[in-house]
Amino acid sequence: MTERATPIEQTAPPTFETLLRTVEEMDTPDGFKAELIRGKIVVSPWSMRRYYRPMRALRKQLEAHAPEGHVADVAPFLFRFPEAGRAYGPDLYVVDESGFEGEGRHLDGAALSLVAEFTSVSTKDVDWHEKLDVYGRLVPVYLVVDMQDSEITCFRDPSPHGYRSRTTVSFGEPLQVPEPFGFTLDTTDF
Template sequence: MIERATPIEQAAPPTFETLLRTVEEMDTPDGFKAELIRGKIVVSPWSRLRYLRPMRALRRQLEAHSPDGHIVETTPILFQFPAARRAYGPDLYVADEAAFDEEGRHADGAALSLVAEFTSVSTKDVDWHEKMDVYGQLVPVYLVVDMQASEITCFSDPSPHGYRSRTTVSFGQALPVAKPFDFALDTTGF
């Protein structure tokens, strides 16, 4: 018998809609979330306990400065970005409340006015690169709370090529948060 290479026929990659449906049907373990990152379903744990205080401090301040009709939440909701074939479950977000009147389990990423991601060793690369690229074309404000570096960065002014503005401060310093929020975020509790 002579050995020879045999081509294996592969099915076409799943569509964005198929991946979303799969995520919806998944029974992720308590404390975990599923997202669509780089065309793949990625399951990762929710934030660590020590993240609670900075998340609460950020949430309280954002609630006082959010646009009318927008809510500040940490509820695990998947926001979809069909043009990028991505769907993310942000750690904290501010979104138009009307987006949650729809049926289904995936909200429109266009409803977001702010997203905050709290980095971990396993998610830091995705938060700083993958998500920044997608959010940077649509979401007015993106906050990266870098828990390893003890810094927070505000990205704003989205464009087809990504965010045009970036400000970073160390925890303990005030961070200017761009419009539509337009206030100085107190990070002393972080």
Template sequence: MLRIVEEMDTPAGYKAELIRGKIVVSAWSKLRCKRVMKSLRRQLEFHVPDGHDVDVAPFLFTFPQSERGFGPDLHVADEAAFNTDGRHADGAALSLVAELTSDSTKDVDWLDKLDTYGRVVPVYLLLDMKVQEISAFWDPSPKGYRSRTNVPFGRPLHVPAPFDFELDTSEFAIEARENDPA
């Protein structure tokens, strides 16, 4: 299944992920989310662990133990994970992922990705664009994350180790538009 996902020619603006043994094609974030991702990326760049890189490029990270393959909106990963030919990297290389929810991805971001990332990835930032708040999850375990905090956009959020800094969320608020889901 992962090879099929890897070889798919998805339409421009869409990504394919492997979720619960099914191939799911969904749209990348809306253009107005670029400012949010750019702000998040810029702030993270100063705090990434040595040998890690922050990016928003559409890479698929695999989680073989849970039969998942996700393309996070933003990731911080060990640069060594990209020293291979394929089109997907090992999810164990991730030190942080960030997802910006939309009406179409909210359930997957809050349920499936939270469960999968919570067993492997040290920090998961979940930006709920509709509710206008950010949640930080950390301290992964075989049963999922042990710790969580959330704040509304506009208030600082402490991003835990290995990053350990105050994230300025003042640029994250996006004005809702009528008949246009987040």
């Protein structure tokens, strides 16, 4: 007997909520995270260990300058952007602590005051395009830490069409992080 693939007829693509439930029920292997990117569930590894020092340096500086009631963290939480049909697990983020109140496993992307993504060969395109577009409509500050080009870019001033401003510096150069943080980031440890 020969096995044949049998197509499953589906009348409509799965909804955002259905995909979120699927991600929630997944048994993702240790060291991996699942995100909703372009309407698909994408599983990718957490950052490499050589990213630890720059992530730690960035987190410490952001914690010291975070807005009142906000925390900087790297915990594996999924932030929802239902208008865009996306849900991301940022490498590092600053979020209003009130976003953790209530039930459920996914946080509202509107609670974010800053997101930082550390690029890898496999995620660079998504960090620079897909996430830039979604974050650029809502999150006040987005930092792309380009580990391949040794640069950091700060996007600021979100709008319905994306961020209005950006600044890029090489690692080792200072970078101005705008309000609600309002400080100069020291990138020498990156």
